[in-house]
Amino acid sequence: MELARILSQVSQYAGIAHKEDIALLAPNLPALPEGWHPNGDDAAAIPQADGYSLLAMEGFLNAFVEQDPWFAGWCGVMVNISDIAAMGGRPRAVVNALWNHDPDNARQIFEGMSAAADTFGVPIIGGHTNLRANQPQLAVSILGHARRLLSAFAARPGQVLVAAVDHRGAFRKPYLNWNAATTAPAERLRGDIALLPEVAERELAFAAKDISQAGLLGTALMLLESSGVGARIDLDALPKPDGVSWSDWLCAFPSFGYLLTTDSERLPELLALFHNRDISAAAIGTITAEQQLWVSKAQEQRMFRDLNTTPLTGFRPQPAALNPAPQYAMEN
Template identity: 50%
Template sequence: MNEDLSALITRLHSYSGLAHKKDIQTVARQLREAWPAPCANGDDGALIPDGTGFKLLAMEGFINHFVAEDPWFAGWCGVMVNLSDIAAMGGRPLAIVNALWDDDLPHAEQILQGMAAASRAWQVPIVGGHTNLRSEQPQLAVAVLGETTHPLSSFAVRPGQTLMVAINLHGRWHPPGLNWDAATDADPAALRRTLSLLPELAASGQVHAAKDISQAGLAGTLVMMLESAGLGAEIDLAQIPRPDEVGLEQWLCAFPSFGFLLAVEAEHCDAVQQRFEACDVACAAVGKFTINQQLMMQLQQQRACYWDLTQQPLTGMTNH
């Protein structure tokens, strides 16, 4: 039986990852008041001019109950998600810092062990941070410094470009949430190689813009990308790479460990797909960017609007 697209969209709108992204609207409004000049920093990381290139700064804070209930994985994710943010900006990571609060030393040690394991796997040093072991509850924030000479940014997407999705399908669910773990058991050399693809493709000019698929899921992350670009998109849900055993709704809401949305000129699509697949990462053209500000979804013979940015913002991070 075919999935009803309108019903699927209604369920996707109720996903909690979207609500967290809506909270960014308050931040965006305050930033515009403090810095009214156009600034393209509302992306995966801050882009800071540095002579002939740019420094990149990414930071993630984590929900307290996640840190409390899954400390090792929280520490690992603290590093992993920031490295993906740096890669999405076309950059290479240089160093990691963290801020850790906890009320229990053994619990804090598990967080630090997860961070250290990820630091070793990706060969990025932890160079400092802040620690408080007399807190009322566990809390964690992690930041990564990177650099690039060929930055990628959602603000740079152009209408007519092809929307591609690259995702590592070789993983498993890490309960209780929709976290697809394609990293903790992977070969560290393979992790480093796949992460380096983004800055390599940025430098070659084969990828024009990118966005790391976040806790908002693929659908929500695409809306964020479109909001920054001031554009819309057409996406064929059947073309999205996904594991055979995973349902479409789950996959559209999942955090996939290694997953990116890419804006690519048509003549580069085959080469980009081959580069990812040579690293055993699934990559496919799934749609195109359009001049209207709607995300239109297609599934079999059905077509419906998932999000209309002219009627409803998501993060409010836009220069348009």
């Protein structure tokens, strides 16, 4: 019954519950202009003559910002960069909104943001500051550009599901934030992030999503829901750092972690791209037509969630006119 215990723990994780909140507001979003990429991806994609302008934003838990302000500031830049990369894009600049009542806490947040901006080579170009608030609050927005999109709306039955995660780190307590970035060389981090637009431009993957606070399974659910598909994930195929429990690893928010879909022909080249930079990457499952996520381990198999009966974010597949992905042919 080990798998049942693991999945029960993961299903109760607050990161997934936070994603369910999106479904309360998603129906109220106004219609997008004709031909625009649909809502529900890691970044908004605005069509341009040379590809897409990308726009994303992240807000942070108040307790996290108060307890670990420097790292919260670092994450404000880093996770936005990850969202741009997940769309096959390159980051251009960030802005922030900082509300606080403690000038020292606010200073540490800015120091963390500045350190990440210098490390990743992405400038901070403005924002909004209020030091007369009743508690620390932080939100950061980013602008990027993609020549070719990776998209959570592009998964199709028969594709292979790949997990690419940098294991060279550790949890930064008390949260399950897997930090493989703050002590890593800047040149390495910039090169690692550059892998995702390379994947997009070399057409090595179809769909992609940044592994978020919802963890690996929660992120998989968001990708599957957007594409109107399901998946079967084999935990025995998923690499995991030594000494980390399965429930913690499946709930982890990694500093570098992505789910991608590809086909068997492109798979070796895709995996090699990550392995050549010492990033763990493996085929962990397959995309299916049934809108259910099944997880297996050893001889046990269980359904984690049925999206037909229990939606997560409420973002569903879009009509072809609003959904340009997949952008290149794939044999079934």
